[in-house]
Amino acid sequence: MTALLSVEDLTVTTSTGRRILDGVSWSLDAGGRLGVVGESGSGKSMTALAVLGLLPEGMRATGRVLLDGEDLLTLPPRRLAKARGGQVAMVFQEPLTALDPLMTVGRQITGPLRLHRGLRGGAARDEAARLARLVHLDDTERILGSYPWQLSGGQRQRVALAMALACEPRVLLADEPTTALDVTVQAEVLDLLDDLVDRTGVALVFVTHDLPVVARVARDLVVMRDGRVVEHTSVGAALAGGEAAYTRELVGAARAVTGLPTSGGPR
Amino acid sequence: MTAPVLEAVDVVRTFGATRALDGVSVRVEAGRSVGIVGESGSGKSTLLRQLLALDSPTAGEVRYRGEPLARRDRGLLRRLRADVQPVFQDPRSSLDPRMRVGAVVAEPLRSLKVPGDHRERVAEVLAAVGLDPDVASRYPAQFSGGQRQRIAIARALAPRPSVLVADEPVSALDVSVRGQVVDLLQRLAAEQGLTLVLVSHDIAIVGRLCERTVVLHHGRVVEEGPTASVLADPQEAYTRRLLAAVPQLPGV
Amino acid sequence: MTGELTTTTPVARGVEAPAAAPGRPGGARSRGARRLPPSLVVGAALVGFVALVGLVSLFWTPYALDDTGTGERLAGPSAAHWGGTDRLGRDLLSQLMTGAGNALIVAAASMLVAGVLGVAVGVLAGATRRWVDVTLLSGVDLLIAFPTLLLAMLIVTVRGASLSSAIWAIGISGSAVIARVTRVNVARVLREDYVTAAHASGTGWWGTVLRHVVPNVWPTLLVQLMLLGGGAVLAEASLSYLGLGAPPPNASWGRLLQEAQSTMLVQPWGAILPGVAIVVAVLGLNLLGDGIRERTDPNLRGDR
Numbered sequence: 016m017t018a019l020l021s022v023e024d025l026t027v028t029t030s031t032g033r034r035i036l037d038g039v040s041w042s043l044d045a046g047g048r049l050g051v052v053g054e055s056g057s058g059k060s061m062t063a064l065a066v067l068g069l070l071p072e073g074m075r076a077t078g079r080v081l082l083d084g085e086d087l088l089t090l091p092p093r094r095l096a097k098a099r100g101g102q103v104a105m106v107f108q109e110p111l112t113a114l115d116p117l118m119t120v121g122r123q124i125t126g127p128l129r130l131h132r133g134l135r136g137g138a139a140r141d142e143a144a145r146l147a148r149l150v151h152l153d154d155t156e157r158i159l160g161s162y163p164w165q166l167s168g169g170q171r172q173r174v175a176l177a178m179a180l181a182c183e184p185r186v187l188l189a190d191e192p193t194t195a196l197d198v199t200v201q202a203e204v205l206d207l208l209d210d211l212v213d214r215t216g217v218a219l220v221f222v223t224h225d226l227p228v229v230a231r232v233a234r235d236l237v238v239m240r241d242g243r244v245v246e247h248t249s250v251g252a253a254l255a256g257g258e259a260a261y262t263r264e265l266v267g268a269a270r271a272v273t274g275l276p277t278s279g280g281p282r
Numbered sequence: 283m284t285a286p287v288l289e290a291v292d293v294v295r296t297f298g299a300t301r302a303l304d305g306v307s308v309r310v311e312a313g314r315s316v317g318i319v320g321e322s323g324s325g326k327s328t329l330l331r332q333l334l335a336l337d338s339p340t341a342g343e344v345r346y347r348g349e350p351l352a353r354r355d356r357g358l359l360r361r362l363r364a365d366v367q368p369v370f371q372d373p374r375s376s377l378d379p380r381m382r383v384g385a386v387v388a389e390p391l392r393s394l395k396v397p398g399d400h401r402e403r404v405a406e407v408l409a410a411v412g413l414d415p416d417v418a419s420r421y422p423a424q425f426s427g428g429q430r431q432r433i434a435i436a437r438a439l440a441p442r443p444s445v446l447v448a449d450e451p452v453s454a455l456d457v458s459v460r461g462q463v464v465d466l467l468q469r470l471a472a473e474q475g476l477t478l479v480l481v482s483h484d485i486a487i488v489g490r491l492c493e494r495t496v497v498l499h500h501g502r503v504v505e506e507g508p509t510a511s512v513l514a515d516p517q518e519a520y521t522r523r524l525l526a527a528v529p530q531l532p533g534v
Numbered sequence: 535m536t537g538e539l540t541t542t543t544p545v546a547r548g549v550e551a552p553a554a555a556p557g558r559p560g561g562a563r564s565r566g567a568r569r570l571p572p573s574l575v576v577g578a579a580l581v582g583f584v585a586l587v588g589l590v591s592l593f594w595t596p597y598a599l600d601d602t603g604t605g606e607r608l609a610g611p612s613a614a615h616w617g618g619t620d621r622l623g624r625d626l627l628s629q630l631m632t633g634a635g636n637a638l639i640v641a642a643a644s645m646l647v648a649g650v651l652g653v654a655v656g657v658l659a660g661a662t663r664r665w666v667d668v669t670l671l672s673g674v675d676l677l678i679a680f681p682t683l684l685l686a687m688l689i690v691t692v693r694g695a696s697l698s699s700a701i702w703a704i705g706i707s708g709s710a711v712i713a714r715v716t717r718v719n720v721a722r723v724l725r726e727d728y729v730t731a732a733h734a735s736g737t738g739w740w741g742t743v744l745r746h747v748v749p750n751v752w753p754t755l756l757v758q759l760m761l762l763g764g765g766a767v768l769a770e771a772s773l774s775y776l777g778l779g780a781p782p783p784n785a786s787w788g789r790l791l792q793e794a795q796s797t798m799l800v801q802p803w804g805a806i807l808p809g810v811a812i813v814v815a816v817l818g819l820n821l822l823g824d825g826i827r828e829r830t831d832p833n834l835r836g837d838r
Contacts, residue, residue, distance in 0.1 A: 054456045055427060168322070197321035197483050202527035224456045227529035254531055265458055270531055272452075272461040273486050334734045363736035376727035380749040389745070390735035434731070441735065 017084065018042035019218055020066070020103070020186050025078035027058075027065055027242075035061050035074070037242045043186065043218050043235075050233030050250065051222045052265065058242040059222045063188050066220075067105055068095050082186070101131045104179035108191040110171035114163040120174050121159030124181055131182040146177040149214075151207060169200035173207065180215065187211075190222045205231050226269040230254065238262045285348030286311045287445055287477060288333050288366065292342035295328050302328040304501035305342065310445065315471060315478035317488030317509065319524065320498035326481045329498065330449050333479060334368055335359060364394050367438035371450035373430030377422040383408075383433055384418030390441045407436040410474075411466060428459035435466065439474070446470075447479045452487060464490055486528050489513050497521050574825025580818025581638075584811075588635030595628035611803060618803045620793060629785040630807055636786055637815055640701055640770040641763040647705025648712050649759055655709070656716020661724060661743060671717070677710035682769055683776075690778050697780040704769045708762045715758045719751045726750075753830035760823030764816040771812050787812050 021042035027035045036058045043049045053059040065076045068087060080087040082102055087095060099105075107113045115123060124143040128134040134142055147155045150173040163171055172192060179187055189208070193201040209232050212219050223229050229236070229250070236253045238245040238261065246259040253262050288310040295303040302325045310316050310333070320326040331337040332344050335351050343350045346362045367390065370376035377386050384404055391400045405415035411432040422430055431451060438446055451467065452460040468491055471478050482488055488495055488509065495512040497505040497520065505518045516522045611618050618626050659670040686703035693699045723729060729746055737745070773779040774788030787808040794804030 054458050198485075198527040198529075199321060199523055201529070205529070224458070225529070226457060227531050230531055231529055266531065268458040268461045272457060272464060272490075273528065273530055336730065336733060360736065363734065366734075368731055368734040370727045370731060372727065376731050378726075378728040378746050378750070381745070385745075389732060389737060393732070393735055393737040393741055437731070437735070 018081075019045040019047070019083065020220075021079075021081045022062070022066065023079040023081065025062065025065055025076060025080060027061055027070065027074055027076045030073035035242050036065065036076075038078070039239070039242070039244050040078075041237045041244060041247050043220060045185070046212070046216045046218055048212060048219045048232060048234040049221070049237060050229035050235065051220060051237045051239060052224065052226055052229055053239035054224055056241070057239040059224075059239050060190050061242075062239070063105065063190050063220065063222050066188065067099050067103060069099075097131075100127060100184070101182045102184055103186040103188060104182065104184040105188040105190065106172070106175050106179050106192045108194050110168070110175040110195075111163060113175055114171060116163055118162070119159065120161055120163065120166070123163075124159070124174070124177055127178060127181040142181075143177075146181055147174075149180065149211070150174075150177045152177065167200075168196050169203060172196065172200075172204055176204075176207070176211070180211065180217070183215070184217060186218045186220065188220045188222070191224070192221075193228060194223065194225065201228070208232050226265055227273045238265065284312070285345070287347060288479070289345040289348075290329065290332060290339075290342070291345065293329070293332055293339045293344060294341040295325075295332065295337070296340045301501050303332070303339070306498070306501070306503055307342075308333075308496055308503070310477060310479055312444065313475065313477055314494060315480065315492040317485075317492030317495045318479065318481045318498055319483065319485050319488050319495060320481075321483050321524075323500070324498040325501040326483075326498050327449065328501075330368075330447060330479075330481050334366065334447055335362055360394070364390075364396070364441045365443050366445040366447060367441065367443040369431075369434050369438050369446055369448040369451050372454040373422070373427060373434045374454070376434050377430055377437075379421065379423055381421075382418065383420055383422060383425075386422065386433060387418070387437045387440055390437060394441050396441050403440055404436075407439045408433075410439060410470065411436045426459075427455045428463060431455060431463050432466065435463075435470070439470070444475070445477045445479060447481070449481045450483070451480070453482065453484060460487070467491060484528070485513070485524050486530075497524070571825045571828040573821045574829055577818050577821030577823070577825050580814055581822055584634050584815045584818060585638055587631050588638050591628075591631035591635045595625075595631050597625035597628045618801055620790075620797075620801075620804055626790075626804060626807060629790055630787070630811055632785040633787040633790060633808065634811065634815070636697060636780060636784065637767050637770055637812075640697065640704065641766040641815075641819065643698075643701040644705035644708060644766045644769075645759045645763050647701060648708035648762055649755070651706065651709035652712025653716050653755065655713040657720055657743060657747070659713065660717040660720030661739070661747065667717070670713070674710045674713045677707060678714070680707070682707040683772070683778075686773050686778050695778055695781050697784070700770050700773050700779050703773070704766045708766065711762065712755065712758060716751065716755060719754050720747055723747050723750045753826065756830075757823045757827040760819050760826060764819035764823070767812060767815045767819065771808075 023040050025036055025039040029035060039058070039062055041049065051059045051062060061070075064070055066080050066087065070076060076088055078088070082098060087098060090098065121140070121143055124146055125134070125139040128139045128142055143159060144155050147159060152158045152170060152173050158166065158170065158174070163174070166174065192208075193204050196204060205228065208219065208221075211217065212232075219232065221229055221233050233250055235248070236250045237247050238253070238257070238259065240261055245261045246253070246257050248257055254266060257263055257266065286309040290306055290308045293303050293306045294301065306325065306329055308316065308318065308329070318326050318329060328337070332339055335344065345351065346358060346366070349358055351358065351362065384401070387404045387407060388400045390396070391403060404418055408415050408417060413429065413432055413436065417425070417433075422433065425433065446467070448467070452463050455463060464487060467478060470476055471491070478491055480488055480491055492509050495507065495509040496503055497512065497518065499520050505512060505516065505521045512521065513525065516525060620626055620629070655670050655674065659667045682703060685707050686700065689699045689703045723746060729742055732742055732746060770779060770786065771788030771791065774786035775792045779786050779788060790808040791805060794801070794808070798805045
């Protein structure tokens with residue numbers, strides 16, 4: 016059985032010849048949930064950008080990024096743009112910078128609908144409302160008519176998710192999507208992601224430095240360090256004591272810092 | 283009975299029509315660390331600015347060692363500045379990018395005109411936070427997030443304060459580095475007899491570091507008590523929600 | 535993002551590499567930082583060239599400015615007169631050289647005027663009370679709306695046409711822009727956490743301004759001043775062209791252009807050479823400004 020998205024020997028070099036990613040390989044099945052964890056500088060975000068062909072200027076990627084057997088790295092720009100958004104969508108850490116401040120939320124959601132799915136007028140508006148309900152933006156009418164700055168951080172991230180899902184992508188790449196949020200809001204967004212993957216069947220790649228967060232939504236785990244994959248395993252195996260010493264360190268550090276000190280505390 | 287080091291008494295702070303703090307009372311007693319837990323909009327940052335005397339209350343008062351802080355009282359304010367030092371959330375923005383680490387750490391010493399050899403004291407506090415004295419000649423941008431937060435802590439330690447007021451000191455750091463900084467704060471509190479006032483949305487960090495916990499919600503204290511009992515037996519629905527939201531690794 | 539690219543932190547083993555490698559920026563980066571941006575090099579070379587010529591003109595020019603020589607008028611370039619002569623038979627190259635000195639003196643002096651005035655007003659507006667800010671800013675806005683030319687005419691009416699009148703006119707109108715840029719940047723720096731940290735550890739107003747605000751604001755200001763210098767060269771040329779600059783025999787590129795206008799078809803060099811000189815000086819100052827920005831902006835630095 017072939018994977019939906021597979022990254023093979025992905026290497027990214029800067030113009031000065033420094034390797035930011037070095038032979039990164041992993042794969043994701045349809046409907047899969049992959050967590051990519053690592054510290055700052057591990058290359059985890061760079062991996063996500065490279066998959067989308069969104070590398071910063073001057074950087075070069077080699078290797079293969081296969082989506083359904085088609086190599087995204089060699090795709091001509093127009094078809095890549097189509098794949099991006101249409102097949103693979105992305106959600107970023109800070110939704111406010113990803114949203115246009117001068118456009119209402121409704122128009123931002125209908126934008127990709129028009130572009131990728133050819134929906135117009137009433138049909139586009141209905142679909143936008145459906146998407147808003149999908150991400151549990153319950154006060155739909157009001158929210159679609161608001162500007163991003165009128166919304167809370169959690170609502171903005173939901174809007175970003177709705178936009179990402181607008182084109183019914185097959186892969187959702189989320190880069191630290193909950194890091195900027197409050198804990199209670201983070202918990203809600205994680206539940207939402209969990210629910211969306213279940214309901215829409217979209218495959219999830221969740222990039223974060225936060226192991227406890229990723230453990231909540233991912234099934235498989237890629238541990239990265241210094242641009243390399245240290246371990247590609249399941250979340251359960253990693254938590255039970257991964258093969259790599261580094262994985263065990265990460266798990267240990269996370270346990271030490273996020274464990275509530277009283278055992279009687281509620282989960 | 284001695285007066286608390288810092289005390290907010292019925293503090294109200296309004297910005298236009300919003301009441302960021304709506305009658306908040308918090309006592310910080312010497313040697314007993316306090317965690318102030320809340321999410322964005324809870325008023326925790328506003329409260330922190332009050333405790334650091336960077337802002338004055340609309341109503342109510344903030345007391346330092348029993349004396350109410352007033353703008354005019356330069357002498358009292360000066361003693362407070364030397365005795366209560368801040369640590370901020372993001373060391374990327376709390377360290378001046380154009381100052382060498384040595385100058386950053388020495389700044390409170392210079393500003394407060396602390397007598398003694400500043401260079402020596404800088405080396406001392408850098409060592410205390412686990413950094414080599416050589417780092418004094420470098421710029422903040424050359425350090426990782428965790429190291430920068432150590433520098434910020436060294437700066438706070440420099441004038442030998444008795445209270446550290448830390449605003450989300452680890453939430454801008456990688457999870458893997460957070461533990462080290464938490465350990466450092468814990469060790470410093472124990473070794474140097476520091477009292478921590480920790481403002482955080484992360485109830486787990488507060489649980490590690492603070493004896494008492496104050497839960498702030500919409501500008502009011504909704505729950506307060508010894509950390510162990512707040513965590514084990516939360517009385518308020520909001521506190522329970524906070525606790526449930528903390529992402530935790532499932533047990534093995 | 536930059537942190538992600540440039541720092542590698544070894545993970546926790548109780549020690550986060552305390553002294554081991556505190557931010558080794560990586561060879562690539564330090565090399566990159568030492569390499570000067572091309573705009574800086576080219577800009578400095580152009581400005582340096584103009585400055586050198588101007589400096590030489592203070593001590594030596596091929597001919598005296600009012601020397602009509604053999605009376606060979608409107609001649610093209612020759613061995614005796616490299617730049618040709620004007621309608622009175624005066625040597626063009628000598629006038630161009632003197633013009634270079636004057637252009638740069640006006641640029642430098644008006645940058646100084648604009649810098650001192652603008653920074654003072656900007657810091658006061660950005661770092662003190664609100665009513666000061668509002669009052670000063672309305673003055674600045676008025677000045678920005680006021681045409682430089684009109685200001686120059688006013689000053690010339692009061693003080694007479696001279697190099698210093700041109701300097702005051704250009705400097706004062708330029709100070710408005712500098713004041714605005716200063717104020718915005720001062721306000722930005724004052725919102726930074728490190729300023730709050732400084733306040734909380736007892737640093738006063740002067741300490742904050744000198745230790746944090748000035749060092750973080752000056753690179754931006756320097757760039758703005760360089761751009762202003764380019765503008766000043768142009769403004770000086772325009773003023774002299776209109777007869778509001780330094781009076782003859784003192785040479786100015788603007789006046790050379792004006793004089794050459796009527797004889798352009800007979801001796802085009804008289805118009806081309808001062809035109810090229812103005813372009814070189816303005817381009818040089820603008821490139822220099824760009825180069826300084828590239829060199830000092832931490833966001834543009836790093837490995838690219």
